[in-house]
Amino acid sequence: MEAxxxxxxPDTHHDxxxxxxxxxxxxLMTDFILFGSxxxxxxxxxxxxxxxxxSQDLFSLSWNLFQTFLLMFASFTGGVGGAYxxxxxxxxxxxxxxxxxxxxxxxxxxxxxxxxxxxxAGHTWKGSGFLSAFFTLVGTFWAHIIFAVLFTFIIIWPxxxxxxDIGLRNLTRLTCLRQFWQFLFVVWIFIxxxxxxxxxx
Amino acid sequence: MLGRLNLDALKHDWIEYLAGxxxxxxxxxxxxxxxxxxxxxxxxxxxxxxxxxxxIGVMYLVVSFVMLVKGLIDAVMMRFQQAFAFGDSMGxxxxxxxxxxxxxxxVTMIFFVGxxxxxxxxxxxxPLQIGARDVAFPFLNNLSFWLFAMGGMMILVSLVIGxxxxxxxxxxxxxxxxxxxxxxxxxxxxxxxxxxxIGTMLSGINFLVTILKMRCKGMSLMKMPIFTWATFITMILxxxxxxxxxxxxxxxxxxxxxxxxxxxxxxxxxPMMYINLFWAWGHPEVYILILPAFGMFSEVxxxxxxxxxxxxxxxxxxxxxxxxxxxxxxxxxxxxxxxxANVNSFFGIMTMIIAIPTGVKVFNWLFTMFRGRVxxxxxxxxxxxxxxxxxxxxxxxxxxxxxxxxxxxHNSLFLIAHFHSVIIGGVVFGFFAGFTYWFPKIFGYTxxxxxxxxxxxxxxxxxxxxxxxxxxxxxxGVTRRLNHFDVTEWQPLFMVALLGALVITAGVGFQCLxxxxxxxxxxxxxxxTGDPWDGRTLEWSTTSPPPFYNxxxxxxxxxxxxxxxxxxxxxxxxxxxxxxPIHMPKNSPYGFLIGVLSxxxxxxxxxxxxxxxxxxxxxIVVCIIAHLFVKEPDYFVTEEEVAKxxxxxxxxx
Amino acid sequence: MIDRHHGWNKSFxxxxxxxxxxxxxxxxAYHIVTRHHLPPTLLMWTLLTLAFGQVVFQxxxxxxxxxxxxxxxxxxxxxxxxxxxIIIIGGSIWIMSNLKYNTMPGG
Numbered sequence: 001m002e003a004x005x006x007x008x009x010p011d012t013h014h015d016x017x018x019x020x021x022x023x024x025x026x027x028l029m030t031d032f033i034l035f036g037s038x039x040x041x042x043x044x045x046x047x048x049x050x051x052x053x054x055s056q057d058l059f060s061l062s063w064n065l066f067q068t069f070l071l072m073f074a075s076f077t078g079g080v081g082g083a084y085x086x087x088x089x090x091x092x093x094x095x096x097x098x099x100x101x102x103x104x105x106x107x108x109x110x111x112x113x114x115x116x117x118x119x120x121a122g123h124t125w126k127g128s129g130f131l132s133a134f135f136t137l138v139g140t141f142w143a144h145i146i147f148a149v150l151f152t153f154i155i156i157w158p159x160x161x162x163x164x165d166i167g168l169r170n171l172t173r174l175t176c177l178r179q180f181w182q183f184l185f186v187v188w189i190f191i192x193x194x195x196x197x198x199x200x201x
Numbered sequence: 202m203l204g205r206l207n208l209d210a211l212k213h214d215w216i217e218y219l220a221g222x223x224x225x226x227x228x229x230x231x232x233x234x235x236x237x238x239x240x241x242x243x244x245x246x247x248x249x250x251x252x253x254x255x256x257i258g259v260m261y262l263v264v265s266f267v268m269l270v271k272g273l274i275d276a277v278m279m280r281f282q283q284a285f286a287f288g289d290s291m292g293x294x295x296x297x298x299x300x301x302x303x304x305x306x307x308v309t310m311i312f313f314v315g316x317x318x319x320x321x322x323x324x325x326x327x328p329l330q331i332g333a334r335d336v337a338f339p340f341l342n343n344l345s346f347w348l349f350a351m352g353g354m355m356i357l358v359s360l361v362i363g364x365x366x367x368x369x370x371x372x373x374x375x376x377x378x379x380x381x382x383x384x385x386x387x388x389x390x391x392x393x394x395x396x397x398x399i400g401t402m403l404s405g406i407n408f409l410v411t412i413l414k415m416r417c418k419g420m421s422l423m424k425m426p427i428f429t430w431a432t433f434i435t436m437i438l439x440x441x442x443x444x445x446x447x448x449x450x451x452x453x454x455x456x457x458x459x460x461x462x463x464x465x466x467x468x469x470x471x472p473m474m475y476i477n478l479f480w481a482w483g484h485p486e487v488y489i490l491i492l493p494a495f496g497m498f499s500e501v502x503x504x505x506x507x508x509x510x511x512x513x514x515x516x517x518x519x520x521x522x523x524x525x526x527x528x529x530x531x532x533x534x535x536x537x538x539x540x541x542a543n544v545n546s547f548f549g550i551m552t553m554i555i556a557i558p559t560g561v562k563v564f565n566w567l568f569t570m571f572r573g574r575v576x577x578x579x580x581x582x583x584x585x586x587x588x589x590x591x592x593x594x595x596x597x598x599x600x601x602x603x604x605x606x607x608x609x610x611h612n613s614l615f616l617i618a619h620f621h622s623v624i625i626g627g628v629v630f631g632f633f634a635g636f637t638y639w640f641p642k643i644f645g646y647t648x649x650x651x652x653x654x655x656x657x658x659x660x661x662x663x664x665x666x667x668x669x670x671x672x673x674x675x676x677x678g679v680t681r682r683l684n685h686f687d688v689t690e691w692q693p694l695f696m697v698a699l700l701g702a703l704v705i706t707a708g709v710g711f712q713c714l715x716x717x718x719x720x721x722x723x724x725x726x727x728x729x730t731g732d733p734w735d736g737r738t739l740e741w742s743t744t745s746p747p748p749f750y751n752x753x754x755x756x757x758x759x760x761x762x763x764x765x766x767x768x769x770x771x772x773x774x775x776x777x778x779x780x781x782p783i784h785m786p787k788n789s790p791y792g793f794l795i796g797v798l799s800x801x802x803x804x805x806x807x808x809x810x811x812x813x814x815x816x817x818x819x820x821i822v823v824c825i826i827a828h829l830f831v832k833e834p835d836y837f838v839t840e841e842e843v844a845k846x847x848x849x850x851x852x853x854x
Numbered sequence: 855m856i857d858r859h860h861g862w863n864k865s866f867x868x869x870x871x872x873x874x875x876x877x878x879x880x881x882x883a884y885h886i887v888t889r890h891h892l893p894p895t896l897l898m899w900t901l902l903t904l905a906f907g908q909v910v911f912q913x914x915x916x917x918x919x920x921x922x923x924x925x926x927x928x929x930x931x932x933x934x935x936x937x938x939x940i941i942i943i944g945g946s947i948w949i950m951s952n953l954k955y956n957t958m959p960g961g
Contacts, residue, residue: 019337019414025928026406029935030444036939037448037478040946041463048469050462065884072876079869079916086864125461129469132461136452154826173829175863182916186909192880193905197887198898413927441938477949481942528941532949541955544948 017172024176028183031144035187038137042195048129055130055199058118064196067110068188074103075185082178088166093174094156100181101152104145111142134195141184141191148180204809205385210363214298220274221361250788252339253749257346258325259643262636264350265317268309271357273709275306277702280667284699286685287692299684300367301386305356307370308390311490312397313353315624318632319493320349320404323432325643327408329740329747330426332417332756332763337410338403339786340828345400345407347796352397354800359389363807366390369682371479372453374464374472379457385807388457391450392803398443398450399799405439408432417739419758426738426762427516431496434520435489438527442485449478458806473538480534488527490624492520494631495562498587501580501634502566504734506573509762512565519558519565526555536607545604552602556595563592579653583634586661587626594622597672615675618668625664633657633712641733645745646723652715659708667701670694737765744850750783750838753847780843786835791828795821859921872915879908 046055081096115135118124125135155173159166166174213221235241248256278294279302286292294302328336336342359365366386368377377387412433416425425433453475455461462468464475503510510516532540532548566584575581597619601607610616633656641647674694679686686692719726728745739756740747742764760766798820805814862868883904886892892900913919913932922928 015414019410022414022927023338023406023410026409026440026931029931030402030406030440032935033441033444033938033942034448036942037445037481038452040478040943041448041452041474043943043947044471044474044950045463045469048471050467050469061884061888065880068880072873072880075876075912075916076869076873079872080866083864083866083869125455125459127462127468129462129465129471132455132463132470136455136461136463140451150822154829158830179917182912186912189880189905189908189912193883193901197883197901200887201894201897437934441934445942471950473953474946474950477946481946528938529945531945539953539955539957540949541952544952 017168017175020172021175021179024179028179031183032187035137035140035190038133038140039190039194042133042137045129045133046199048133050128050130052128052131053123055134055195056201058123059196059200060114061196061200063110063114064192067107068192070103070107070110071185071188074100074107075182077103078178078181082175085166085171085174085178090159090164090166093166094160097152097156097174097177101149104149104152104181108142108145108149111138111145115139115142138191138195141187144184144187148177148184151177151180202810204805204811206362206808206810210385210808211361213361214295216278216294216298217360224357224360246788249793250343250790252335252343252786252788252792254324254328254336254339254342255643255746255749257342258321258323260346261317261321261324261349264353265314265321268313268317268353268356269709272306272309272314273706275302275309277706278302279306280695280699280702282684283686284692284695287689288687291685294684296684297364297367300369300682301365303682304367304370304372304390305359305365308393309353309356310624311370311486312394313349313356315490315628316397316401317349317353318636319435319490319628320345320401322497322632322635322639323408323435323493326639326740327429327432328411328415329642329743329751330429330738331412331415331420332739332752332758333411333415334751334755334783335786336407337415338407340789340792340834341403341407343789343792344795345404347792348400348403348799349397351796351800352393352395352400355389355393355396355803358804359386359393363389371476371483373479374453374456374475375466377453378465378472379460380465388454388807391454391457392807395447395450395454396799396803398446401439402443402447405436405443409436409440412436417755417758420763423514423517424758424761424763427499427510427513428493428496428738430517430520431492431499434524435492438485438489438492438524441528442482442489445478446482446486449475449482476535476538477531480531481528483534484531485527487620487623488523491627491631492523494587494628494635495520497631497635497638498566498584499562500738501638502569502584503762504638504736505578505581505584506570506575507735508569508573509737509765510565511568511571512561513761515561516565519561522558523555526551526558530555533602533607536604537611542604549602549604549607553599556599559595563588578637579648579650579657580634580638582654582657583630583637586657586664587630587634590622590626590630590661590664592626594619594626598623610675612681613675614671614679614681617681618671618675621668621671622664625660625668630660633660638734639740641726641728642731642740642743642745642747644723645728646719646726647728647733648715648719649722649726652711652718656708656711656715659704659711663701663704663706663708665701666704667698670697670701732764737762739764742767748846748850750785750843753780753783753843777847778844780840780847782840783838783843784835785838787831787833789828789831789834791824795824798824859918862918862921868915868918872911875911875915876908879904879911 077096078100081093081100084093084096115138118131123131125132125139155170155177159170159174162170235244248260251257279299282292282294282299324336324342328334356365363385366372366377366382366389368382368387368390372387372390375381377390412425412429422430452461452463456464456470462470464470464472466472499510499516530548530552532544533552536545536549567588577585597615601610601616601619637648637653671694674691677691679691686695731744731747732741733745734741739758742756743751756763758766798817802814802817802821805811805817883901886897886900886904919929919932920926
């Protein structure tokens, strides 16, 4: 058995970028399953209105469509930010991620307003199985967007304060962040289609 | 200020006072000892904040052992109750207390003993077996441990402050919902599982990335030890099954805290959906428990038969098949819930099929022994015990996979006997085999065989006495979870079962004796070579215990059973200088802190102390940010240091 | 060694392509729901197909599926997740709707 190649020292297994990205990807897979269980609940409870209003009565599709555009563009701008990160162009990268966060905040405002509208009309999550399923599924998504916005600020702060060179550690985190926004848009496509579009009829 | 927490929470019956007091005084005793020997700094630096997978493995062992004692006491208490509560006698346990005991027994044994011991061994062994220096995410590993420990803490605290759930370990709504169980019990149940569940999921990701990305040079997947394969498959099961539990429990929590109507009996809720989702997780969970145990046997049997494992490839495919099928059988846990014949028969057939790859594994182990030079040391005894108990227990499972039969024995003692057979025979005996086998590697000296053998026979005989009568009782129609019976003909069988529980307790006593005497006589049994069993896999090429960086030079392998291969070819394992600096991760306090804050957050949510919960969440976020911003999370071990450690270690060889 | 995904990590082109496809498929789905009247089952499968289609393109152009260095564990884990989701969600729908066989009417 040969001694370790000195060029490979200190450790042949130091591909932190690849390990972290793969680990984060696996976390996204678990998040898919979590949303899967919430979608399963939706599938079973969507007609359990207990005499109250159903999805065809409650949603404004144009509102939700605009939300879709916000997230669609957030996914795009996050991708652009990620590309600039890989090009080591720090300021452009930061700007595009800030835009992404702003779009996310826009989504949050719209979603909170939709929740508030329903609650003020007396249609809270306590009303029926259907309403509970709606608030839980979309509420969990809303919480994920809050995390995404927080995550964005937490990750870009050290990049902003750090050197011109983004560095491997920050690049790894920025790439995870980019993937997180893109993942959230994928989940939203399903929410938009299954909850809102299919619910409207 | 303190939510719904008041002095009533401390009111208990005399048994709970006794239990709480003994726990409390035990804790005081430990604190006193640590203070007397001035070891707080050492505990903090060397253990609590360590990100070394070996230390984390040992900590899992310690916590699991404590939880095993608790779970066993629960079991003995239940056996006493059921042996005497006939006719006019109501036994010594009130109904409410009895409910909490069977609930806590299940949760403790499954989550905090079962998962704990397998993660203990996986943590210690897997990185060594693949020639790596640590896991992919050492900090996350530490965090996972603390989340596990804090989850266990929740159960212990519930004994003193408040009550534990009384719904059974699966906590079905509507009973577990806010209407029928408004108190704190079910909330304790939820949070003890949710917190440790997050830890488990993180470990799942951690070990999967470790195994796929950190194997040493030359170790392709089909050259990995079977224990590593079993771990790999188990991690896949964890990653894809645990989120379902997180979802189901979160919705039960919103039902309880926020008054949602997901699993309620009215308002359009559907309690059966909880049962559906719970078992969609629950069935993979039992495979998560058993596959690592199978892996441990796959290591022990070849070494103690002095013959290589029969049918390596089929063992791997059997693991893959079991993993796949474990996701399509879950309805067999609720055949009686009302589904039609087509659904029931589909799941029944799938359940029968899953016995086949398991059978392949059993035959492969037996064929490994055939014409081997078998040595019946304790690990092999545990294997033989496993064959007897697990195979018969598994067959009762196939029996129940017939919906028609299941309708007769669902939720009877027959079911209880079945799953205890496979869990005790499989997981527990597997762990004991693995523990005895790897003990010298972990601690540097072998265990004393004699007490190990006494322990084994007590466990085996105790198991037979405790559970074979339950099969009979189940057939006679006795339902599970009852605290009183009217049919006095059954009492003798319950008495036998009680005797069995006591014999098992004696077995555990012998194991404690074994550890105590082994520690006392450790100098005589020191493992000088690092390879006390003439092992086949890479971990045996290190010293016992290994240096903290595992390998001064990461190995390069060429075959399965890599270490055996090196020994056969006469290749030197212990490479000398030149040494190189080794990049290692630093300790971190944030795993411990996040663990503690998770505990306080859960405590706040349980007792409606909202400010405590909110502050804890903020604290957790702060800790995560602090961890992300640590400037230098790694350091280098210099060549000189490595040379010194290697020189000291191999000086005597 | 960072897996460069054949340069897609740095490139803007796949992002524009993905965005365009998403816009088209989203508008198509919205249009079908608001302007047309389809029978419920056909509507459901059409919308689900559009959604799945969009997600596939998202995975290709945004997540760079298929460009990973071999062995492609990312892709395998995604396939596995899809399989599990179909089993759990499909299985749950099948089981829960089937429960009316032996339960009380109205259940």
